[in-house]
Amino acid sequence: MPAPPFNGSFAHNWTAEILPQRPLILPSRHFVYPNAAEEVEKGALEVLVRPGGAVPQPFLATCALGFRDPMAPTGIWPAPHPDWMCAVSGGYAYLVNTAEPEQFHMIRYRPVLEIYCCLEELLLLFVGHHAILAWGKDGEAWESDRLSWEGITVTAVEGAALAGHGWDWRTDQELPFTLDLRTGRRT
Numbered sequence: 001m002p003a004p005p006f007n008g009s010f011a012h013n014w015t016a017e018i019l020p021q022r023p024l025i026l027p028s029r030h031f032v033y034p035n036a037a038e039e040v041e042k043g044a045l046e047v048l049v050r051p052g053g054a055v056p057q058p059f060l061a062t063c064a065l066g067f068r069d070p071m072a073p074t075g076i077w078p079a080p081h082p083d084w085m086c087a088v089s090g091g092y093a094y095l096v097n098t099a100e101p102e103q104f105h106m107i108r109y110r111p112v113l114e115i116y117c118c119l120e121e122l123l124l125l126f127v128g129h130h131a132i133l134a135w136g137k138d139g140e141a142w143e144s145d146r147l148s149w150e151g152i153t154v155t156a157v158e159g160a161a162l163a164g165h166g167w168d169w170r171t172d173q174e175l176p177f178t179l180d181l182r183t184g185r186r187t
Contacts (some may be wrong), residue, residue, distance in 0.1 A: 113129065
C-alpha cells in the first residue's frame with residue numbers, strides 16, 4: 001500500500017514506516033487501535049513506529065481499517081504535540097502517543113475525508129461529511145457547527161482562516177463559509 005507524501009510540517013520525536021503487511025515475527029510491543037475492534041487484521045494499517053527520547057524501543061501499531069474506498073484517506077501524519085502521531089486507515093483516524101502507545105484517541109468522524117495541517121494555530125484539521133474537527137497540542141481544540149448536509153469542500157487554509165463551501169438542503173445550493181481557526185466559529 002503506497003503511503004501518501006509524509007507531511008513533516010510539525011516537529012516530531014518519532015519516525016514511522018507503513019508496512020505492506022503484518023510482520024511474521026511481531027515486535028515485543030504491539031498495539032491494536034481501537035483495542036476493542038473485531039477482525040482488526042482485515043485490511044488494517046500496519047505501522048512500525050520508532051519513538052524518540054527515552055523510549056527507543058519500536059512498536060507495531062495495527063490500526064483497524066475504516067472503509068475500502070479510495071476517497072477515504074490512509075497514511076501517517078505528525079500531530080501538533082511532538083510525541084503524538086496521526087494514523088488514518090480508510091478514513092478511521094487514530095492519534096497515538098508514541099511515548100506511551102497505550103494512550104490513543106480515535107476521531108469520532110467515520111470517515112475522516114481529508115486532513116489539513118494548520119501550522120499557525122498548531123492544529124490538525126479533520127474534515128468529515130458535515131463538520132470539521134480541530135486537534136491541537138493538548139487534544140481536541142474545537143468542532144465546527146454543521147457546514148454541509150452532504151460533503152464539505154475546503155478551498156483555502158490561510159493564516160487563521162479556513163474557507164470552503166458545503167451543500168445546503170433547504171436551498172439545494174453550495175453555500176460558502178469561512179471559519180476562524182482559533183475558535184472554529186464562522187466569521
